Amino acid sequence: MKVFSACLKITKRRATSIIIYLVLFLALSVLLTSISYNNETEQFNETNAKISIINRDTDSLLINGLIDYIKDHSEYIALNDNKQVLQDALFYHSVDYILFIPDGFTDSFHNNGDIKLQKTIVPDSAKGYYADNMINQYLSTAKLYYDTSLNMDEQTIIKNINNDLSYETQVTKKIFGDSAPIDQNFLVYYRMMGYILVVLIILGTSTIMLVFNRPDLRMRNICSPMKLRSINFQLSLSTGTLAFIFYLFLVIFGFAFYGSKLAGADIRIILLLMLNMFVYTIVSLSIGFICGIFIKGANTQNAAANFISLFLSFLGGVLVPLEFIGSNVVAAAHFIPTYWYVSALNKIGSLTNFTWQSLSPAFIDMLIQLGFAAAIFSVALVVSRSRRQSNLSFYGNKTEIA
C-alpha cells in the first residue's frame, strides 16, 4: 500500500490550507447557527396590537371600562386628537389601530342608536382584526349584561364584564412522541455541512490527484511493476479515507459543540442526520473526483472548491433557506444534490414518529443523492477515459517528441 500511505503523508504535509478552511468554516457555521435561529419559535406569545383611542364622548363607565380593557390587552399608545398627528402615527406604524369613540356613543349604545365606533387601521394589518375582535367581544358582553341585568348597577356590570373577559385560553405547545425535539442549532449545523463538506473534500481530493497526475510522477509510477488498477485503487482508497476522516471530524465536532443541547433528543433522529451526512459525503467525494480530473494547479484548486461549493450551497438551500428562494430557482435546485441533502435534513428534523411511511421521504431523498453520486462518478470515469483515448500514449501522458 505504498501509494495509499504516500497519499496520506502528502495530505498531511499539505494540510495547512485545509486546516485554515476547516477552522474558518466551523467558526462561520457556529456564527450562522447562533444568528439564524432563536428559541422563540418554541414558545407562544400573545400578539398585542398598538392601539390608540380618541374619545370624543363623555367619560362614561362603559367607555372607561372599554378603554381599561383595551389598555390591559394591547399596547396602548396615547395620541392627541389631531388629524396630522394621527395620520403620521399610522404612516410610521407607531400605531396599528386608532379607535374613535364618537360623541353620543354611550347613549346610542344604551338606546340601540345608530352611532357606531369608528376606526382607522394600517391597511392589510392582521393586528387590526385582533383589535376588532377584542372590542367587539367587550361590547357584545357589555350589551348582554346591560340588556339582561336590569337590577344590577353599572359598576357591577362593568366588574362582571371584566371578570368574564379575564378568562384566557391557555396555549400549550404539543410535542408528539416521547422525546424532546432535536435542537434547531444542531440542525442548522448539519445544514451548513452541505457547504463545508464539499469544500473540504474537493480540496483534499484534488490535492492528492494534483500530485499523482503530475506527468513525470504519473509516468514514473506507470513504469513500475505496480498495476495501474492497483495504483488507482489505492488513490481512490486514500481519497475515500480522507473524506471519511472529514466526515468523522465534523460529526464529532457537532457533538462536542452542541452535545449539551441534545439531552433527551431522539437518538434515531441524530443517527438519521449522520446517515444523511454520510450519504452527502459520498456525493461530495464524487464531486471531488471530477474536480480532481480538471484541476491543473493550486490556484484553480482553491477557486474551483470555493465556486462549486458556494454555487451548490446557495442554490441548494444551505446558506439561504429554500423558503426565501424563488420558485423557479427551487425548481432548478432539484437538479443539484445539495437540494436533496437539505430536503432530507428538513424531513428528518421534523420527524415525530418512525413508521416507514414517515421515514420513506427522507430515505428517498438520500437515494436521490446516491443517484447523483453514481452519475457524477460515471461522468468522471467517462471523462477520464476519453481524455486517455484522445492522447497518443498507452496511459494518457502526452509525451514530447524529443
Add this chain to the structure above:
Amino acid sequence: MVINVQNLVKRYGDLVALDHFNLQINEGEIFGLLGPNGSGKTTAINCILSLLKYDKGTVEIFNKPMSPDAYDIKRNIGIVLQNIAVFNELTVYENINYFCGLYIPQKTKRQQLVKEAIDFVGLNDYQKFLPKKLSGGLLRRLNIACGIAHKPKLIILDEPTVAVDPQSRNNILEGIQNLNKDGATIIYTTHYMEEAEHICSRIMIMDNGKAVATGTKEQLKSMINTGEKITVELYQLDNKNLYEIKQIKDVTQADFSENRLTVHFIKGRHNLINLLGYLQNKDIPFGRVYSEPPTLNDVFLEITGKQLRD
C-alpha cells in the same frame, strides 16, 4: 540480449518521430543514445518502455515482448527520467522508499536497499530534507536514487545531467559507471557528446528519428574523413603564409585569428610534422601547440551536416 528493437515506427500525424528504428543492446553495456534535441531519443525510450503506442515494429526486453502489462519485465528496469520525478511533499528518504516500494514489497529488504541507494548517491546528510531544500545537483542525485534503489538489471537514464554543475555531473557519471560495474546494463541518452564519449561502451547517433551511426566511439570516428584539428599559438601570420598552409597536404581548412592558427586536416599521417615543418622553414616563431582528434560532434557534423547542439 537485453533490448532488441526492430523496425520501430512512431508517427505524430505527418511527423515521423521514429523511422524504422532498430536497436540491439547487450548485457553489461553502457549504451549511449546521442542526438540533438528532437532527434527522437526520448520517444524511442518511451516506446521501448511501452509508455507510448507505436505504429509499427517490435520491442523485446530480456528476450520477452514488452507491453504495458509486462510487469515481470518492468520489475527489472530502473528509470531515471529527464524531468525530476519526485514528490515535493516527501523527504529524500520517503521518496526513495516510495519508489523502491513500488518494486520491493518486503519492508526489511527495502530498508536495506534504500540505505544502499542513499549511500550510493551520497545523500546521507539530506535524508530528512524535502526536495525543495536541495540544490539542482542533489535533486538529480535523488532522482537517480529513486530510479536505481531496487537494483534493476536494466537502467535507463534519460538526460540525467541536464542543468547540473560540473562537480555533480562528474559524480553522476562516476556513479553510472559503478552501477555498470555492479552488473547493470545501462542506456544513457544525452546530447552532451563528451559524456557519451566518457562513459559509453557503444554509442548510437540519432537524427530525425533514425539511427545514423552505431558503434564504439573509435568505430564511429573511423567512419568519417575528418582528421585532427591542430591549433598553434603565433605572434603574427600574413595572408601569403596562411594561403600556403592551406596548400599543405590533407589540410581542409585554416584560419588565423587572435594569435591562434587553427588548421583542420582530413585523415592522414604526419599532419603535425608537416605543419610545424612549414612554420620552421618559414622562420615563423610559434608557442604552444594543441592537437585534438575528431569528436563525436565531427562525426555527427560529417554525417548529417548539422552540429550536435543545433
